[in-house]
Structures are given as structure tokens and as C-alpha cells.
Amino acid sequence: MSLFEVPAPLAARMRPRTLDEFVGQEHLLAPGHALGDSIRRGNIGSVIFWGPPGSGKTSLARLIARHTERQFVPFSAVTDGVPRLREIVKEAEGRRALGRGTILFCDEIHRFNRAQQDAFLPHVESGLLTLIGATTENPSFELNGALLSRCRVYVLKRLEQSDVVQVLRMALTDTDRGLGDQKLVIDDATLELLATQSDGDARRGLTVLEAAATLVGPGGTITDAIIRDALAMRVPTHDKSGEEHFNMLSAYHKSLRGSDPQAALYWMARMIEGGEDPMTIFRRAIAMAAEDIGLADPQALTLAISARDAFHMLGPPEGYLPLAEMTIYLATAPKSNSVVTALTRSLEAAQETPAVGVPIHLRNAPTNLMKSLGYGKEYQYPHDAPEGFVEQQYLPDELKGTTLYQPGDRGFERKIAERLAWWRQLTGDAANFEGRKEEPSSGT
Numbered sequence: 001m002s003l004f005e006v007p008a009p010l011a012a013r014m015r016p017r018t019l020d021e022f023v024g025q026e027h028l029l030a031p032g033h034a035l036g037d038s039i040r041r042g043n044i045g046s047v048i049f050w051g052p053p054g055s056g057k058t059s060l061a062r063l064i065a066r067h068t069e070r071q072f073v074p075f076s077a078v079t080d081g082v083p084r085l086r087e088i089v090k091e092a093e094g095r096r097a098l099g100r101g102t103i104l105f106c107d108e109i110h111r112f113n114r115a116q117q118d119a120f121l122p123h124v125e126s127g128l129l130t131l132i133g134a135t136t137e138n139p140s141f142e143l144n145g146a147l148l149s150r151c152r153v154y155v156l157k158r159l160e161q162s163d164v165v166q167v168l169r170m171a172l173t174d175t176d177r178g179l180g181d182q183k184l185v186i187d188d189a190t191l192e193l194l195a196t197q198s199d200g201d202a203r204r205g206l207t208v209l210e211a212a213a214t215l216v217g218p219g220g221t222i223t224d225a226i227i228r229d230a231l232a233m234r235v236p237t238h239d240k241s242g243e244e245h246f247n248m249l250s251a252y253h254k255s256l257r258g259s260d261p262q263a264a265l266y267w268m269a270r271m272i273e274g275g276e277d278p279m280t281i282f283r284r285a286i287a288m289a290a291e292d293i294g295l296a297d298p299q300a301l302t303l304a305i306s307a308r309d310a311f312h313m314l315g316p317p318e319g320y321l322p323l324a325e326m327t328i329y330l331a332t333a334p335k336s337n338s339v340v341t342a343l344t345r346s347l348e349a350a351q352e353t354p355a356v357g358v359p360i361h362l363r364n365a366p367t368n369l370m371k372s373l374g375y376g377k378e379y380q381y382p383h384d385a386p387e388g389f390v391e392q393q394y395l396p397d398e399l400k401g402t403t404l405y406q407p408g409d410r411g412f413e414r415k416i417a418e419r420l421a422w423w424r425q426l427t428g429d430a431a432n433f434e435g436r437k438e439e440p441s442s443g444t
Contacts, residue, residue: 010210011203013177014170015059021170022063023202024163025056025156035154042068046124046131048109048139048148051156054201057134060156061105064132070101077111082119092128102129109133110142117147124150158200165195167202168209179213186222194227245276249284256285257292261331268327278316278323282308289330296336296411303329334411342405349399356396391427 016022019029019039029036038044044064049057065072073088092102109117123129124147131151135142139153159167168191171178194212198205211230212222248271255263271281286304293300307326311319365375380390395402407413407420 009207010171010178011206014167014174014206015062016056017063017066019063019067022056022059023166023170024159025060027157028154039064039067044068044130046129046151048133048135048143048151048153049156050135050137050139050153052136052158052200054198054203054205055156055159056202057156058105058107061103061132061134065103065105068101068103068130070103070130071095073102073104075104075106077106077108077116082116085119089123089128092123096128104129104131106131106133108135110135110137110139114144117144121146121150159202160200161192161195164198164200164202164205165191168194168205171206171209179209182213182218182220184213184216184218184220184222190222190224190227193224197227197231248274248276249280252281253284253288256288256327256330257335259331259335261328264327264331265324268323272320272323278311278319279308281323282311282326285326285330291340292335292337293330293333294336294339294413295416296334296338296408296413298412300330300333336408336410336413338406338408338413345404349402349404353396353398356398359393359396361392362394387426389423389426 019036022029027033029039031037035044035047049060051057062072071092073091075084075088088102088104092104095102104120106112106120120129120131124131133143133151139148172184172186173180175181194205194208198208208227208230209222212226213220215226215230216222248267252264252267252271255267268281272278282304286301286308289300289304304326307322310322313319314322360374361376361378363370363375365371365377371377380392382388382390382392384390393400407417409417
């Protein structure tokens with residue numbers, strides 16, 4: 001290397017050269033697993049690698065090219081386009097005439113629109129190109145069906161902390177490609193800190209390690225403070241518009257539904273630290289209050305809306321307090337999905353009986369003609385009864401006796417159940433209900 005030549009980044013230099021050097025993804029590469037065995041045989045078709053940044057998608061593609069003795073051609077859906085693809089196809093045709101195949105590695109393949117993705121199809125079908133696509137987004141949403149049907153999809157997992165530590169140790173001891181000749185000193189705890197802060201991204205870990213090595217120089221000691229300095233502003237993994245966005249919202253909602261305030265607070269904090277719009281979190285929480293708590297605690301929906309309004313008034317960081325308060329309240333509130341069930345049954349009943357008329361005694365009679373036709377004639381005004389309740393049919397005859405809402409047995413719904421039972425007793429139809437002779441109290 002000349003004096004003025006800039007060396008490749010550490011992360012690029014430390015790419016594995018063999019499957020034995022590849023760290024992580026044992027669920028794909030261990031003996032007996034389809035992908036690993038196909039690579040070892042040197043016979044693999046077109047594939048899509050879906051996984052988070054730094055999980056090894058590019059390195060794995062390069063290993064496949066090496067094991068299958070095909071030409072590796074990188075292609076970026078961000079910077080390259082269909083004209084470049086035509087050039088690659090022409091080169092591949094010449095290469096095939098000499099008996100050698102071509103692997104086209106398309107990074108960020110989800111950046112191509114559907115029409116551009118179609119440009120790969122004839123060349124993948126003919127076998128001229130073996131396509132390896134890499135994406136951080138869900139292929140089901142981002143890639144067209146025709147292309148997916150011609151590729152096997154392999155899901156790469158975020159690296160474990162121990163995997164990242166192993167990669168970092170290799171870089172620290174490798175004197176050929178890594179930092180071994182610099183004789184750096186770093187203890188296990190600091191290495192673990194760097195691995196944790198890397199969020200399962202080996203490339204990020206190596207980049208920070210290289211920056212730390214530059215800060216301390218050859219023979220230097222890398223401390224926790226140096227690592228934090230090299231990290232500068234670490235942004236937790238969170239994509240506000242991609243797969244991880246929906247995964248974290250789902251985890252937050254399910255933690256609230258599962259009555260786990262610790263987990264709910266954690267996922268809330270992860271989204272905040274990742275730059276999520278707090279209104280997105282509030283919208284999910286408000287929906288959850290109606291869907292999963294409902295009338296078991298009617299105050300839950302009110303508190304969620306109040307917390308949202310408080311955030312608007314306070315703004316961050318003080319506004320995070322009502323967000324956290326709401327999260328704890330919803331997670332610890334009694335749960336019921338009876339409102340969801342009642343809504344579903346009601347909509348189904350409405351769809352099944354779209355032409356049923358309103359019973360005549362419930363109809364409004366603002367004109368003499370309507371009164372003469374009997375509109376509202378037999379309607380009984382509940383407030384005229386001593387108990388504020390009269391036995392009267394409100395459903396059409398076709399749905400008489402139908403139960404759309406059935407209260408649960410938790411929280412405030414216990415009181416609702418008692419009140420319904422009491423009203424049934426007043427009508428003399430208490431056969432299927434247990435309740436008290438006196439009116440239930442209105443307390444919660």
C-alpha cells in the first residue's frame with residue numbers, strides 16, 4: 001500500500017473468508033441446514049437475505065461466490081439502475097461462454113420499485129444470473145411475487161452479544177487484516193460494553209473499535225470512556241417506517257395487554273430513544289384502552305386521552321411523564337375484550353339483517369300523519385317507572401332475545417353484570433342470571 005493510499009475500513013477487512021470464520025446465523029449455516037449444506041456443495045440458486053444491518057448479508061453473499069467459484073458482481077439498488085444491469089447481463093453472457101457463472105449481489109433490493117425488480121426475472125429464470133438480494137425490510141411487502149417465487153428467502157437474525165464479542169476479539173488479534181499489530185489493551189468488561197452498544201450489528205462494533213484504536217494509538221488502553229467517546233451519539237435500533245417500527249409497537253401493545261408494566265415501559269422507552277413520534281405511541285395506547293380494557297375500567301380510555309393532551313401541553317421531556325403514567329396504568333388495569341366482541345357481533349347482525357325496520361313503537365312521530373299511523377304509540381317512558389326501568393322490546397322481532405354484549409367478570413364490568421341481572425329480575429326473566437333483588441351500587 002502506498003503512503004497516500006487509504007486502507008479499507010476494519011469492517012471490510014475483517015469480512016470472513018470461509019464459512020468457518022463466519023460468526024452467527026447457526027440456524028442457517030450449521031451442518032444439516034439447507035443453506036449451509038448448499039454452500040458447502042457449491043450449488044445454490046437465487047436467494048433473498050432478510051436481516052438487520054451488520055448481520056452478515058454481504059459477507060455471506062461473498063462466501064457463496066467463493067464456494068461456488070462464480071464471479072461476484074456487486075449491485076446497489078440505491079446507486080445503480082437498469083442501465084447498469086444491462087451491462088452486467090452482457091458481461092455475464094461473455095463469462096458464461098467461457099464456462100463461468102455470475103452471482104449478482106443486489107444490496108438494498110427493496111429500494112427497487114416493482115417494475116425495476118421485473119428486470120431481474122428473465123435473467124434469473126434463464127440461469128444467466130444467480131441473484132442474491134439483501135434487504136432490511138420484509139420481502140413480503142417490498143418485493144413482487146414473481147421475484148419472490150424464484151428465490152428462497154432466508155432470515156438472518158440480529159447477532160447475539162457473544163457473537164459480536166467474538167468478532168471484536170478476532171479483529172483485535174488478527175495481525176494480517178485486523179488490529180493485532182497495534183497491541184491494544186482492552187478488558188473483557190469494556191469489550192462487553194462495546195458489544196452491547198453495537199445492538200447486534202458487527203459492522204457497527206468494528207467501526208467503533210477502529211475509531212477507539214485511532215484515539216488511543218498503538219499500545220494504548222481502550223477504556224469504557226474511550227468507547228463512549230468513539231460511540232459519540234448512539235441511536236438505538238428503531239426504524240420509524242420499517243419492519244422494526246411495527247415490531248416495537250406490537251411488543252408495546254402486547255405488553256400492555258399482558259399486564260406487564262416493566263416490558264411496556266421498556267418498549268415505550270426504546271421507541272422514544274429511537275426518535276418515534278410520541279403521538280404514534282399514544283394512538284396505539286388509546287386503541288388498546290378501548291380494545292383490551294374497555295368497560296373493565298372505563299377510566300382507562302379517559303386517562304389515555306388526557307395523557308395525550310398533557311403531552312401536547314408540556315412537550316418533551318416533561319411530556320414523557322404522562323406517557324409513562326398512562327403506560328403503567330394501562331398495563332395494570334383489569335382487562336376485557338367484551339367491547340370488541342360486542343362490536344363484532346353487532347356489525348355481523350347488521351350485515352345479516354340490512355332491511356329490518358325499526359319497531360313502530362320506537363319510531364319518532366313529529367307529524368300528525370305519523371301519529372295516526374301509530375308511530376311511537378306504545379312506547380313506554382322509563383323515567384315514569386319507579387325504578388327508571390320498564391320491560392320493553394327495543395330490538396326488531398328478527399333479533400329478539402339476541403345478546404350482543406356480554407359483560408366480563410373483571411373490574412367495573414362486574415357491576416355492569418349485576419345491573420343487567422337486576423333489570424332482568426324486574427322483568428321476571430332471571431332464569432339465566434344471578435344478581436341481587438335491590439339495585440346494584442354504582443361504585444367500581
